[in-house]
Amino acid sequence: MENPDEPEFPRPIASVDLVIFAQSDRRLDVLLARRANPPFVGDWALPGGFVHADVDADLEAAARRVLSDKTGVETPYLEQLASFGGATRDPRGWSLSVVYMALILADRVTLRSGAGTTEAQWFQADTKVSLAFDHRDILGAALDRLRSKVGYSTLPAHLLPEAFTLGELQAVYEGILGRALEKSAFRKRIAEADFVEPITGEMRRASNRPAQLYRLKRARHTTLFDRAL
Amino acid sequence: MENPDEPEFPRPIASVDLVIFAQSDRRLDVLLARRANPPFVGDWALPGGFVHADVDADLEAAARRVLSDKTGVETPYLEQLASFGGATRDPRGWSLSVVYMALILADRVTLRSGAGTTEAQWFQADTKVSLAFDHRDILGAALDRLRSKVGYSTLPAHLLPEAFTLGELQAVYEGILGRALEKSAFRKRIAEADFVEPITGEMRRASNRPAQLYRLKRARHTTLFDRAL
DNA sequence: GCCACTTAGTGTGAAAAGTCAACTAAGTTA
DNA sequence: TAACTTAGTTGACTTTTCACACTAAGTGGC
Numbered sequence: 178m179e180n181p182d183e184p185e186f187p188r189p190i191a192s193v194d195l196v197i198f199a200q201s202d203r204r205l206d207v208l209l210a211r212r213a214n215p216p217f218v219g220d221w222a223l224p225g226g227f228v229h230a231d232v233d234a235d236l237e238a239a240a241r242r243v244l245s246d247k248t249g250v251e252t253p254y255l256e257q258l259a260s261f262g263g264a265t266r267d268p269r270g271w272s273l274s275v276v277y278m279a280l281i282l283a284d285r286v287t288l289r290s291g292a293g294t295t296e297a298q299w300f301q302a303d304t305k306v307s308l309a310f311d312h313r314d315i316l317g318a319a320l321d322r323l324r325s326k327v328g329y330s331t332l333p334a335h336l337l338p339e340a341f342t343l344g345e346l347q348a349v350y351e352g353i354l355g356r357a358l359e360k361s362a363f364r365k366r367i368a369e370a371d372f373v374e375p376i377t378g379e380m381r382r383a384s385n386r387p388a389q390l391y392r393l394k395r396a397r398h399t400t401l402f403d404r405a406l
Numbered sequence: 407m408e409n410p411d412e413p414e415f416p417r418p419i420a421s422v423d424l425v426i427f428a429q430s431d432r433r434l435d436v437l438l439a440r441r442a443n444p445p446f447v448g449d450w451a452l453p454g455g456f457v458h459a460d461v462d463a464d465l466e467a468a469a470r471r472v473l474s475d476k477t478g479v480e481t482p483y484l485e486q487l488a489s490f491g492g493a494t495r496d497p498r499g500w501s502l503s504v505v506y507m508a509l510i511l512a513d514r515v516t517l518r519s520g521a522g523t524t525e526a527q528w529f530q531a532d533t534k535v536s537l538a539f540d541h542r543d544i545l546g547a548a549l550d551r552l553r554s555k556v557g558y559s560t561l562p563a564h565l566l567p568e569a570f571t572l573g574e575l576q577a578v579y580e581g582i583l584g585r586a587l588e589k590s591a592f593r594k595r596i597a598e599a600d601f602v603e604p605i606t607g608e609m610r611r612a613s614n615r616p617a618q619l620y621r622l623k624r625a626r627h628t629t630l631f632d633r634a635l
Numbered sequence: 636g637c638c639a640c641t642t643a644g645t646g647t648g649a650a651a652a653g654t655c656a657a658c659t660a661a662g663t664t665a
Numbered sequence: 666t667a668a669c670t671t672a673g674t675t676g677a678c679t680t681t682t683c684a685c686a687c688t689a690a691g692t693g694g695c
Binding site for chain 2: 189190228260264275401
Binding site: 665 | 674683685686689694
């Protein structure tokens, strides 16, 4: 690994940033926070924070702490996206950022500005707003991951409340993929993947035929399809 | 992101580790190095090193430096796997390791022990040898990633020399997947994916019918299938 | 009360893809 | 020149996929 005989060397700045997605209406939203301090004062940025070696047991704990600070959400779907590190991405010096992607329910959230930011706000995921640091690249990478994973995983289900209909589930997939899916093929795929179960007796009522409500069989667990949708 | 008003805080140790795979015979091998210094003196570990803020432009450059130090290979297939960080994984303190996965040709390699290690050696990828730190977990994650990506990507092609036959390509896929594939279906899939091209006139000769040699159309680029193999 | 409307959920037939195995091709070796 | 080995193709049969139409079950208008 490394040589402890090496003279002491400067350690990079280490932080954790989050790309927090939620579904509102039929749109995908991402949470951004306005920076209260330099560099990039007043710019929008992904929520994040330094790793606190004395507080955080590990990287995921640090990510959960940041998420909870900003949104109050304690039990999200959380997945490590990638790490971004380099000499020029932060004017303060060589910086390393481990980025997590979270999928949450917008209506469970109580936005707080949190340390180092003046306000937090939902933006459309494809917003063109200018972002601090290399956060534009990071957001792009998160959207790529999300879109590529939608087709063959149960991940989008985490954008829905605990009980949902198959129609709503299909709408989430369609919203992220940006195209319509065949209803019968979709339902067959979902049935085969075997990751939802009907909540017997529970129906969603509207001015039409009531729909069976379903829930995830294994919450917080993502299963993969062997075929793309 | 973070608050510069925060009092100075201890930064974690930041390193880059590599899971370097190569194919020898029909086996998948992984490169391990024996540690020269504590902690875990004398144990086998994934090759790695600290991020050098003054030398490495970014994370990938750091990974390439480590790879070149250990193997002399300059142009590998290199992909960021994940980051592992926590308070207990390194007895010296809160440590953060960004792990890259490399696929290289074993016969292009000139092993060097490099800084901080006494020797470097190829092991079977499924070796049971005891590893330093949490490197056992990391190796497992790399194998998972490799196996899950084999089925729907052109990634295994990077374990072959520049010119290869379709039979050799199929053997690589089969080696990693651990099962036989249908010859005609495999060839059809490869043709559709359109990522190799015949080298006209070049044939592999043996004591049987000569085989057409192919090369990657876009070297160092991985394309995905829409179906699993 | 009945019909139009909407969304839920199922069925069906044609087309595409996968499976399995045999067949031809082209070289080397004895 | 015949046996052997691996390359590469072909075809019949089965399974899956896809597009689309159909039935189901509620509400609301009149």
